[in-house]
Amino acid sequence: MTAPVEVVVGTIGRAHGIKGDVAIELRTDEPERRFAPGAVLRVEGTRKQLTVETARWHSGRMLVHFAELADRTAVEQARGQVLVVDVDPLELPEEDDEYYDRQLVGLTALRADGSEAGPVVEVVHLPVQDLLAIRTAQGDRLVPFVTELVPAVDLTAGTVQLADVPGLLDEDQAVVADGGQPA
Structure with a gap:
């Protein structure tokens, strides 16, 4: 089995509201796949994990609520952190003419x-x-x-x-x- 590849999928942006929702600066062509409820992301360079509770589109931006970021204060402290996932190097994009x-x-x-x-x-x-x-x-x-x-x-x-x-x-x-x- 080949080792997983770390892939950057986004950056934590500005807080949206007071309940811990955050705008994500996307770095993936498959946001619905990478930010699906239950998906576990990692903060680049750390072992800190964030679990997606909900994800939705609002005014052209993806808003995500992570289980570990309970409120606006927690989101503001996490702002700018780069989010990564480990993927199988043999994983292919969903479309035939697309490439990672x-x-x-x-x-x-x-x-x-x-x-x-x-x-x-x-x-x-x-x-x-x-x-x-x-x-x-x-x-x-x-x-x-x-x-x-x-x-x-x-x-x-x-x-x-x-x-x-x-x-x-x-x-x-x-x-x-x-x-x-x-x-």
Whole structure:
């Protein structure tokens, strides 16, 4: 059996009301799964555990009540703590075309011609889309993680395939936005 992987799922935010509800700054694509009633989370870097009693959406934010945080004062003291869970490294996302960061980091990025560009060293999460940070010989490059630019992910082969787009990885091949010549 392989050892579980620690995954960050959120950060304790502001108190909501006086009865111990707290807004969670989510760091997971599966909040309903990670914050389901009965789920046990851990505070990163400690052995302190928090048990989800209730979770609900309110004005676009997830509000959670933990059994161990009985009131507003307890929540305010816990504010800023990072919440983690241990998951089986073989666990997969619910959707077929979704991936966990831990599945992507370490894969080898292949250029359209099949040559190696370098390893994926990080997944950067932005509000609009995620980016793959790929370490190339010229330095780290950010590639939007969208099907048009990353048409294939092969976890078995340990690769991500990049599209044939000038300038995607190499600055010297970048095409000027107005249709001009390479920079």
